[in-house]
Amino acid sequence: MKRKGILFVISSPSGGGKTTVCQEILKESSDLAYSISVTSRRPRPGEKEGRDYFFVSEEEFDKRIQRDEFAEWAQIHGHRYGTPRKFLEETLNAGGAIILDVDVQGALKIKERYESACLIFLLPPSFEVLASRLKGRKTDDETDVELRLRRARKELASRKHYHHAIVNRELSQTIEEIKAVIAAERRRV
Ligand code: ADP
Ligand code: 5GP
Numbered sequence: 001m002k003r004k005g006i007l008f009v010i011s012s013p014s015g016g017g018k019t020t021v022c023q024e025i026l027k028e029s030s031d032l033a034y035s036i037s038v039t040s041r042r043p044r045p046g047e048k049e050g051r052d053y054f055f056v057s058e059e060e061f062d063k064r065i066q067r068d069e070f071a072e073w074a075q076i077h078g079h080r081y082g083t084p085r086k087f088l089e090e091t092l093n094a095g096g097a098i099i100l101d102v103d104v105q106g107a108l109k110i111k112e113r114y115e116s117a118c119l120i121f122l123l124p125p126s127f128e129v130l131a132s133r134l135k136g137r138k139t140d141d142e143t144d145v146e147l148r149l150r151r152a153r154k155e156l157a158s159r160k161h162y163h164h165a166i167v168n169r170e171l172s173q174t175i176e177e178i179k180a181v182i183a184a185e186r187r188r189v
Pocket of ligand 2: 011012013014018037038041072073074081082083084101102103106107122184
């Protein structure tokens with residue numbers, strides 16, 4: 001019997017470690033596809049079109065909403081981000097496994113729309129560690145860091161909607177825990 005694919009959603013507050021964790025997991029799992037989101041924000045130094053995001057204008061983002069091209073989309077920190085529906089559904093229909101790095105609003109919309117989605121929440125070890133990782137990343141100015149920290153307090157409360165909550169202390173340990181969740185999900189009948 002052919003099983004439909006598996007959908008993993010990884011969320012955390014900004015700076016919680018989603019990008020780092022997804023990159024590590026993808027390096028080790030060639031049978032896991034990453035869903036590249038569309039965003040209306042500008043690329044950060046070092047970010048590449050079609051690898052990190054598909055970068056589009058606000059007008060183009062509007063058009064894609066009207067054409068129902070997103071499985072979900074959300075407004076975050078003043079910019080819009082969306083998950084392309086076609087790639088997601090084609091991968092699932094072909095029986096593949098796919099991983100999404102989306103915020104809490106996006107994860108909840110995905111859970112509603114794709115009932116079998118497995119939602120994983122990455123928690124920082126403490127608020128202080130989160131602040132220090134965000135500052136250490138040096139990609140956002142002070143105002144942006146403050147905005148992300150304020151938002152993090154609300155997002156942390158949303159972890160109750162997820163299937164798994166993993167504290168991101170030591171990176172290698174976090175990766176092992178996520179791999180265990182993925183392996184268990186693949187064995188589910
Ligand atoms: P997100 O994608 O959730 O915003 P990032 O993956 O960019 O978060 O991580 C934020 C910062 O924290 C990065 O500089 C990253 O290298 C660092 N980081 C992530 N996980 C860990 C960890 N387990 N231990 C130490 N630093 C980490
Ligand atoms: P950043 O600008 O730091 O790359 O991402 C900001 C936030 O947008 C992160 O929490 C990230 O998970 C979220 N995000 C990225 N892509 C998507 C998406 O397609 N949909 C939703 N809802 N959130 C996304």
